[in-house]
Amino acid sequence: MNDTIKVGSSAVLDSAHVGDIRGAFGTIKLGDTGARTTWKQRWHTLLAILGPGLIVMVGDNDAGAFGTYTQAGQNYGTSLLWTLLLLVPVLYVNQEMVLRLGAVTGVGHARLIFERFGKFWGAFSVVDLFLLNALTIVTEFIGISLGLDYLGVSRIWGVAIAALIIIGAASTGDFRRFERFSLFLVFASLLLIPIVIMVHPTPSQIAHDFFVPQMPKDSKLSEVMLLIIGIVGTTVAPWQLFFQQSYVIDKRITPRFIRYQRMDLWLGIFLVVVGAVAMIAFAAQTFGGQPEFGNFTDALGVANGLEKYYGRVPGVFFAIALIDASIIGALAVSLSTAYAIGDTLAVKHSLHRKPSDAKAFYAVYIGLIIVAAALVLTPGTPLGLLTNLVQTLAGVLLPSATVFLLLLCNDKAVLGPWANSKRLNWFTAAIIAVLVMLSVILTAAVLFPDISDAHILGVLIGGTVIGAVLAFAVKLYERKQGVQAIEDNLPAMTQAERDNWRMPAMETLAPARLSLSSRMWMLVLRGYLVIAAGLLIVKLIVLAVAS
Numbered sequence: 356m357n358d359t360i361k362v363g364s365s366a367v368l369d370s371a372h373v374g375d376i377r378g379a380f381g382t383i384k385l386g387d388t389g390a391r392t393t394w395k396q397r398w399h400t401l402l403a404i405l406g407p408g409l410i411v412m413v414g415d416n417d418a419g420a421f422g423t424y425t426q427a428g429q430n431y432g433t434s435l436l437w438t439l440l441l442l443v444p445v446l447y448v449n450q451e452m453v454l455r456l457g458a459v460t461g462v463g464h465a466r467l468i469f470e471r472f473g474k475f476w477g478a479f480s481v482v483d484l485f486l487l488n489a490l491t492i493v494t495e496f497i498g499i500s501l502g503l504d505y506l507g508v509s510r511i512w513g514v515a516i517a518a519l520i521i522i523g524a525a526s527t528g529d530f531r532r533f534e535r536f537s538l539f540l541v542f543a544s545l546l547l548i549p550i551v552i553m554v555h556p557t558p559s560q561i562a563h564d565f566f567v568p569q570m571p572k573d574s575k576l577s578e579v580m581l582l583i584i585g586i587v588g589t590t591v592a593p594w595q596l597f598f599q600q601s602y603v604i605d606k607r608i609t610p611r612f613i614r615y616q617r618m619d620l621w622l623g624i625f626l627v628v629v630g631a632v633a634m635i636a637f638a639a640q641t642f643g644g645q646p647e648f649g650n651f652t653d654a655l656g657v658a659n660g661l662e663k664y665y666g667r668v669p670g671v672f673f674a675i676a677l678i679d680a681s682i683i684g685a686l687a688v689s690l691s692t693a694y695a696i697g698d699t700l701a702v703k704h705s706l707h708r709k710p711s712d713a714k715a716f717y718a719v720y721i722g723l724i725i726v727a728a729a730l731v732l733t734p735g736t737p738l739g740l741l742t743n744l745v746q747t748l749a750g751v752l753l754p755s756a757t758v759f760l761l762l763l764c765n766d767k768a769v770l771g772p773w774a775n776s777k778r779l780n781w782f783t784a785a786i787i788a789v790l791v792m793l794s795v796i797l798t799a800a801v802l803f804p805d806i807s808d809a810h811i812l813g814v815l816i817g818g819t820v821i822g823a824v825l826a827f828a829v830k831l832y833e834r835k836q837g838v839q840a841i842e843d844n845l846p847a848m849t850q851a852e853r854d855n856w857r858m859p860a861m862e863t864l865a866p867a868r869l870s871l872s873s874r875m876w877m878l879v880l881r882g883y884l885v886i887a888a889g890l891l892i893v894k895l896i897v898l899a900v901a902s
Contacts, residue, residue: 366699367461367462367604367609367696368461368462368463368466368697368704369697369703369704369705369708370504370606370888371605371703371705371707371708372607372705372707373385373459373607374607374707375406376403376404376606376607376608376612377404377531378402378404378405378406378531378532378534378606379405379406379531379534379535379537379538380403380405380646381399381400381402381403382403383400383403383404383612384408388575388611389801395582397589399616400615401615401618401619403428404444404536404606404608404612404616404618404619405538405619405622406537406538406602406606406614406619407454407599407602407603407606407608407616407619407804408450408454408599408616408617408619408620408621408622408623409538409619409622409623409626410534410537410538410541410602410623410683410687410793411595411599411602411626411687412446412448412620412621412624412627412701413540413544413623413627413630413680413683414541414595414598414625414684414687414688415497415589415592415595415627415684415687416544416627416630416631416680416684416688417444417491417495417502417589417680417681417683417684417688418494418495418497418498418499418654418680418681418686419491419492419494419514419589419684419742419745419837420499420589420590420631421498421634421654421657421676421680422498422632422653422654422742423586423589424586424589424631424634424635424638425634425635425638425651425654425657426582426585426651427574427582427586427635427638428634428635428636428638428639428640428641428642429577429638429639429641429647429648429649429650429651429657430571430582430648430649430650430651431571431574431582431644432571432633432638432639432839432884433560433561433564433565433584433636433639433722434564434569434570434571434572435564435571435579435582435586435635436561436564436565436632436635436636437564437565437567437569438568438586438587439565439586439590439628439630439631439632439635440565440566440582442586442587442591442630443586443624443794444745445591445786446591446624446627446850447594447620447621447624448779448782448783448786449578449591449596449757449760449772449786450599451597451617451620451625452593452618452760452761452763452764452775452783453595453596453600453603453760454599454600454603454613454616454617454620455600455764455770455773456600456607456760456763456764456769456770457599457600457601457602457603457604457637458603458604458608458609458610458613458616458726459610459770459771459773459856459857459858460769460857460858460890461604461857461858462698462701462769462858463595463601463604463694463698464478464480464597464600464601464695464698464760464763465477465481465484465597465599465695465696465698465699466698466699466701467763467769468480468759468763470861470864471763471766471769471828471867472673472759472762472877473535473677474869476759476877477699479755480756480759481695481696481699483593483598483752483755484593484594484691484692484695485692485695485696487593487594487745487752488594488688488691488692488723488751488793489592489692489723489726490688490726490741490745491592491684491688491745491749492685492688492723492724492727492861493731493741493745494726494741494742494745495681495682495684495685496514496517496681496685496727496728496730496731497731497738497742498654498678498681498703499513499514499517499677499681500513500514500731501655501658501674501677501680501768502654502658502674502675502677502678503652503674503678505653505659505670505673505674506657506671506672506674510519510712510732511732511736512612514728515728516731517678517681517685517728518724518725518728519643520682521682521685521686521689521724522720522724522725523535523719524537524686525686525689525690525717525720526707526709526710526717526721527709528534528707528708528709528710528712529829530606530705530706530707531708532607533706534606535545537683537686537687539828540682540683541626541683541684542628542678542681543675543676543679544630544676544679544683545626546592546672546675546676546679547629547630547634547637547673547676547814548629548631548633549669550637550661550669550672550673550676550782551633551637553663553665553666553718554636554637554640554641554669554670555640556636556637556639556640556690557640561632561636565671566634573620574866575808576808576809576811576812577800577806577807577811580796580800580811581796581797584793584796584797587753587790587793588749588753589749590627590631591753591790592749592751593752593753593756594687594691594692595691597691597694597695597757598664598687598688598690598691598694601690601691601694601695601698602615602690602694602723605705605706605707609854609857610853610855610856610857611854611855612739613773622754630761637661637669637853638660641657641660641661641665642660642665645660645664647660649894650689650727654673654677656674657676658670661673665741666746666874676902682886685724685727689720689723690706691720691722692720692723693716693717693719693720693723695717695718696715696719697713697715697716697719697840700715700782701718702715702750703715703890704716707803716747718858727782733771736769738752744890753790753794754787754790754791754794756856757783757786757787758787758877760783760860761780761783761787762867763773764779764783765780765875766867767856767865768858768859768864768867770858771856771858772852772853772856772890773853773856784847788819791818792812792814792815792819795814795818796811796814796815799811799814828869
């Protein structure tokens, strides 16, 4: 049933998205427009807003992240810690843009792509998200099963109970209850800190490698580059964009609270970086100088290594933290899919509703959890292949998600006074260029496993030169043709007016206007994605049949 309603001059797709903000730690009434002039008022407001940034960030330190970060530590020590520092601005820029989109538009990411860029890209974004998220949820249950194996708990019973917990957490019809449970999982992730204390890696070495970029000594560039791409892919994932935008809408956050949402996001980034640094550091310390160094297997091998060299307690803490991270990851990834499909079809899709009142939304959410848990428990399921498929597709598809995010945040009809600044556009464009290059390298490495270091350097240099030449040529053509950038014709606004500006109903918006450069990059991206995704899927099918 279409449940679109109008609120003032704006529109939302589910009436449950309008009302009081009922966060885990506080409530803000719908009509509360008073200024926050004291520290106490600001603190209470922040407590009520806390949640979206924390959940999306810590949720990304999931089972895949545990494997990637501990692999970096076990195989290369702390030499790749600097990649996490470089990813901090990338995380903030991407997620800050989606929180703005959510608060200002009241419409989810997938629906905006449908409305502003057409059916092809809308369908592509939803199908891509659905497939990638379904595979990602399988990896979350793989993480749960590995943690259970270490603790000596029955895999069948443990996975089944975990699935019931994940389903039950989101199915109460009480948004506050869900958020409190999710934030409990978020803060439980701090179990990684005691492991660092027990293993006690060298603080000065950690600080040096975090701030000073370097490549591991005596290592093959192609292998290191693939791991760096894995770190990028596990830290900046497409589902994060869809989840946070929809969760901000479901929490009923409006533009007046964007500054508090940014604080929430920074806190989430801090926690995710602390967790990632902890895993790389204690894995490096545990296996450095030992026979297992450079021979990563999986997260279970890390837990066994911690027990072997530092006792049972850090191993147990690691296994519990892995299960915790996998559960919160499964929660967030499943919800991002259910939100996107509900948003696209304009059916009821809110955690404020019970399953009987939002059947399609909960059917997608529960169905993904049940299928993923069943696959992990089914003998003969190629779990290793599925894990590789997730990492590969995430790396290939991430640039497209960021491209559309940038275009939407420059759409004045959508964001009005909240649209991107020129400085932010340049920075985001540079991020997209880097992501595209990493995606090309990943595709080449999967298709040609024996690719040499020289070939990787050639791809990097050649791709950079080609991209720069194309960008310069398009800008030169636009200037010669007198093409001007689309100007913001909105009148000057006070802060109070900005805080109350919402996107008008979508049917009243003027069609999206794209510059020549934007249309060109979309065409290039379309061709690359179709070819790369097709080749990668064929390659993985061949590998599966051969094995």
